[in-house]
Amino acid sequence: MKHPLPAVAVVGRPNVGKSTFFNRVLGERRAIVEDVPGVTRDRNFARAEWAGRHFYIIDTGGLETESEEPLAAAIRRQVMAAIEESDVIVFMVDGREGPQPMDHRIAEVLRRSGRPVVLAVNKLDRLPSELGHHDFWELGLGEPLPVSSISGRGSGEVLDAIIARLPEAPAAVEDDALYVAVVGRPNVGKSSFINRLLGEDRLVVSEIAGTTRDAVDTPMRYHGRTLVFVDTAGLRRRARIEPGLEYYSALRTERAIERADVSLLLLDATEPVHVQDLKIAERVWEAGCGLIIVANKWDLVPKTDKTAAAYESHLRERAPWLRWAPVIFTSALTGQRVHKTLDLVLEVAAERSRRIPTHEVNEVVQELVERQPPPHYRGQPIKIYYATQAETAPPTFVIFTNYPKAVPDHYARYLQNGFRERWGFVGAPLRLRFRGRKERR
Template sequence: MALPQVAIVGRPNVGKSTLFNRLVRQRRAIVEEVPGTTRDRIYGVVEWDGIRFGVFDTGGLLTEEEIARSTERELVEATKAQAELAIAEADVIVFVVDASTGPTTGDWEVANFLRQTKKPIVLVANKAESRERELAALQFYELGLGDPIPISALHGKGIVDLLEAIAERLPAREREVEEAEFEKPKIAIVGRPNVGKSALLNAILGQPRQIVSPIPGTTRDAVDTELVWKGQPIVLIDTAGIRRPGRIERGIERYSVLRAERAIERADVAIVVIDASEPFTHQDQAVAGKVIDAKKGVVLAINKWDLFEHMEGAREAFEEDARETFHFMPWAPLVFISALTGKNVEQVVDLALVVVAERSRRIPTAELNDLLREAVAHHPPPTKPGKWVKFYYVTQAEVNPPTFVFFCNRPELVHFSYRRYLENRIRERYGFLGTPIELIFRERARSAPAWERSRK
């Protein structure tokens, strides 16, 4: 059964993201003293006293007058729409206000809107670090939403009282259900800014879960979306665009890039989105390089293909260019998509799940050693006068990523080109589509392992 959901809402800069981070016990949402930092819904799971529930962080709700004055009106209205979607999905709403300012016009507007939802509301007066501010929180009784709970999300004060209030309002039947835990494949959607990452996520979901805007940098946080794909539960992670280090500005953008890199670290596979309407760039290579450095699976998705699919020979030319640009990962699958029309969107997710399965493949040791003997017989390792490399055996030590350990007499003499040769032989026989594989060479005594001696 699905977890109950809690939405954190309020006007900008009242501490919603700080509270979200406190509840999920991670720095998942970006926290800055800049109104409007959070734009999309950020999702996490809270566990407390045997109770589990999902929680949404949302962008700040502005008054109609503030929206009219905004220089980014389209983006502000989209942020408001995202918050309203979170409210519609929620079982409980946590309404955060600022104890240091007292009730404002914006608080009254939000309160009037929330009353119309007919949902349980927990009123939280944040930034109540001192006794004076605790007393000031009493002013929020006038909003007519019940007892305000004074807290300090920054210092953790009052969080237990808040959790108890949320637990009291959760649907009773959900509180009694212990959801089965299992590892879901995590697929990150990454790329440089404005290549269509959020549009791809929306096309996969078939609903406007993420804000889609032509303004580069719209997505600032890494956002997890859980769904069931053809019977398989998966997690999609949308991320902020990754720029070259020299072009990363301080502050929010810098943190956004860090979030994207952390999203890659916790993903199993990354879909690297590339804009077909622009030449391939060093930035595209850098993004793919980050995925490879993290030893994650990868699928290359050439987006906006609807602009070129009618041109004769375009696909072959693009594929040749892509293979040359991403020469360091020839094993990565390549798919041409259009997030706008939905073309091949299903295929890109299917490919990502194939890569997940490839990363978990384990090869029997006996088969690996047969392959090693054949490879060495066909192409022996280079030798130097008085120095040669003798391989004893190979075994697969790990999965995710697949890791193979070769035992030999002189690991330091195994040249890079021979390492690549052995990797290619493994891939020729076993595939490992879309995933890096790691080869480790270790010194071993000259005697063969027991299992090999027993076969002779």
């Protein structure tokens, strides 16, 4: 896959501090960091900047070149793919342990790749008194650079070395990326869905529920737009989230929804709609994110000509407020309708960004009020004076009235439904704010 920016992969044995360095570069806890080998399983993309240069940095799982464990083998394939995609490799080693046999085997892999390598000797927290990093010259990858990812000491020198090895800067940095969060309960097929979409084995896929622990960003181009898909750890009911890894993954998923423009809520079509599915949909709504409901594993559902309609009817009965969200039936296994979701993502993103002229808003409000006037409040009629669209993404309308706090929920829903009947806003949350006539917009 080609990146709009150069890519830098951080590779090394398990538990040498790759994710800590990744977070140090970004200045935030983007990857899960715990003192447990094998925590980072997938490649985690993020955009970084140093000395005016922008690039993608890729956090990878711990590389074990000879382990026959199935998950270790899957991670090994992912790391090799990250190496292939990258312009520069940061080879992270543990300065406290010194060169290990596994380090030598990884060094040989990196030499064969032909990529420029920055050798970072981590966990040297008392620079420059700890000079054990010189032992790593024996790896044959050039000068070892001492660094402490935890304290940040030496990070600047490593970043300088990265910048010196990057290819020539592109003419411009794209800023039109559309972020798409892929959310759902564990084991509904999120990673398989993105793998099918991209046509490559990008995310670790396992039959073990919860294999994807971190939110992992994957950019692609479609119809001239950059779409950045975020494959998230399966959201579990909060009471079931285990301390440590599961807790951090749930937080990461929440943040993924918060920064997304559109969310794909994957459901397991072979099962009834779960309460947790609806709670995830509510979180997407609260975040102001566009929503597309993806009924996955559709190939496993026995069908008649009414099966899809029956499933959608069941969903609407469970959650009538989701009438505005489009439903698409897919199979990540066979590829059925998977790529059609891309067109739907662009459609929902456009609906979420629509702006309605003020005169048209007021025409519709007047029609709705004439059809069904607002109720009274303490014996006085609630009057609606005028309205305007104050924001997009999500569409937000301000309605000025004499009793802004007295407008009942059922009447607000009536206005919302009227707006949707006229303008659609398919897949987009719709916000109404009631204000007094003298209040500022």
